[in-house]
Amino acid sequence: MSQQASEGDAPSTSNTRFEDTNIVLPGGTIGMVGGGQLGRMFAIAAMQMGYDVVVYCDSADAPGAQVATRCVIGDLNDHQQLTAFAEQCDVISLEFENIPAQAIACCGQQAPTFPSHHVLATAQDRLIEKQTFRDAGLAVTPFLQVSSAADVAAFAERHAWPVIVKTARSGYDGKGQYRLQDAEQAAQVPWAEHDAWIAEQFIPFQREASVVVARSRNGSVRCFPPFENEHHNHILDVSFCPSTLTQSQIANATEMASKAAEVLDLVGLLCVEFFVQEDGRLLINEVAPRPHNSGHLTIEGNHTSQFQQHVRAICGLPLGDPNLRCSGAAMANLLGDLWQAAGGNPPWNQAFSVPNVSLHLYGKRDAKEGRKMGHLTATADSPEQAAQNVRDARQRLSCDSK
Template sequence: MSALAPGSTVGILGGGQLGRMLAVAAAQLGFDVAIYTDEEDSPASRVSARTIVGAYDDAAKLADFARGVEVVTTEFENVPAATAEALIAAGATVRPDPRVLAVAQDRFEEKSFFAANGIATPPFAKVDSQADLDAAIAKIGARAILKTRRLGYDGRGQIRINTAANAEGAHAKLGAPGILEGFCAFEREVSIIAARAVGGDIAFFDLNENEHSGGILSRTTLPSKAPAAVTETAQAAARKVLQAFDYVGVLTIEFFVMPDGGIIANEMAPRVHNSGHWTIEGALTSQFEQHIRCIAGWPLGLTTRIADIEMINLIGDDANDWAKYAAEPGAHLHLYGKREARPGRKMGHVTRLIR
């Protein structure tokens, strides 16, 4: 596929806030956007040219969607890989390759992929039964986290295990195939956001320093306080992933930085990422524009950061303070158009550029 001309239609699987910001970036480059989502009145659909609402396994609606777009991408990694494969079968170009979705959707497969490619991980073990959990604790240790293999995000689907005794019945409580991961006494959390173009060129945004509350990203700051060697190691890990999948688009990997300066991969997201929202105002090319450039076959944009950054998430009722942020000089307020604020729901973000 040659580079897409302005006026072409970009398809996005998923209708959340990441799809919304991707759609805005695509429009700025002259593209129309079509959304495929299982959600009525989605945030992304309200800023896009067309929306098809349907189940992610509805073959007829997916085929209709494929006929109306030149390229398809995903705005969240839990879109079934089979959905992307069905679109390919219907003649669509899908970027990134659905193979990476299949890996990123399963924590055990993801950790196994990292380990196979020389990317450090916490100790981990597959847990399909209480007996598996007991054996994993005996091997890894009792200070660990039991997680669902699939569909967990923002702290959901996780059980912290501090002693062998409180692991009793934990597998049944989890209620799904799991993975036990050894606890990491990390010093800080960081993420690297990378992009790879159709021709193989790779660019990195500056390393993000992240703070979480209740398993949800609450604050990102730049520059990171991590040593320069951390950035180099994180970039090398991201490069391995990008090249392994012949990846096209933006990809994020989250890491724990250990007291000795080593880094341990937590998870990857084959998409734009919450920790990169600052790039809209804080970089010469935003992560959203960069992703659209990649999937459209355009050259990469410059990722230069133009200021020090603080980005905070507005979660749940935090968004009710929109007037305060709107009145703050230099604050860049983004609200996602979600109709209802709920505890733990990402409603928007605010970016401050510090010069």
């Protein structure tokens, strides 16, 4: 199914030699390890482009499995089933970084798999990730490996309280993360529950931004314009674009994101989250080697969505135009709390009364508190208006104003 790549985008300045120059054209089969909402939106984009998509997940009712060409049901530690899945694919990707690296290595024995298990091994460990980027000269939050309250107190002597303590592995949306004000609070951290922890300096940032960068199999790199992000209870709440970053900050953010992708030798997408400090400097907070929640607004707002760009990158196609096709775009998450407040299905007709609002639901059956069930996007004449529109549309779902 694969054909030899033709000349396209110029390769990056990376020292990597891309020996596999084959491309996977529409009509080929893409494997997706993981059947959550990111796998679902990837599958929709890939199938619109003419690909077959096989999803590997634990349930035929998983969000990704609902829309894919077919699915393979299995455990991530079942290498026999993983092999049977991978043998059906021309290229394989994954929707989330907390997948066992050995599972991805198993898939990689049957078909090109991006990102590689080497990228996962770095992204799955916050300590390795921070060290990798620091050693490459990228600005990261000051950090230290810790294992006790005494270690945190010693770190605070250098960097002051409060201190952010996180598990080195696993944890997202604020899980496994503690903001400690003093040594007494540090003593309350359940240190024995995890074998590795990281302490980070608390950064009094002005705002948060993220850049999604795509790096193709031929080494070409393209960045989406930065998204500005607002969080609630450690979960992304609203993102909008264009951001309020200056042109100098935008250039810095895209340069750092591009370098981070090259340092990791990534093929696919990488989201780099930044703290924008009060003096205007940017620090890398975290990265994720996949499409990102903040990039969902690209589905309606950009010439190429982050999911279509992901398909292009792993298949070796020329990368698409990542720029906005409107003056402003925004996204608001829809959590399970909304269903609980409505006592069932929210009054969707109320949201559609707001101009240029689009609804994306993920096919999840159980609306739990804090669970991402879907999102709203809006395009408008400005990012401020787009953000106001998604907030307004979501607010109308909280009570039926018929």
